[in-house]
Amino acid sequence: MITIRYFASLREKLGDGDALALHELGTPTVGGVREALMARSPLHAEALAARAGIRVSCDHELCDDAHAVTERAEVAFFPPVTGG
Known part of the structure; x- marks a missing residue:
């Protein structure tokens, strides 16, 4: 399974994460x-x-x-951040 992680505001909207099997992807890429x-x-x-x-x-x-991506990949999504 591909492990999906969300950070910051994405975690607030979508939860902690998801999982996908490689065969669920149209293409075996991050875009897929x-x-x-x-x-x-x-x-x-x-x-x-x-x-x-x-x-x-x-x-x-x-x-x-x-x-x-491979079957055991971890893919993480995160929003742009700013600091000051």
Whole structure:
């Protein structure tokens, strides 16, 4: 199973995380993970939309939607952050 983690405001909206099997993905990429999650509900679709500036990592490395995933990957989504 692919482990999905959400951080900050995404965790507040979507909960602690999810899991997906590799065969549930249209394509075995981070983008495929995002698409599969967005298909779960309108809330997921709104929260994870690329236009929302959501960043993603796979196995603790920042990546883009073209990054390949494996069955045991951990994919994390987090919103842009600011500090001061």
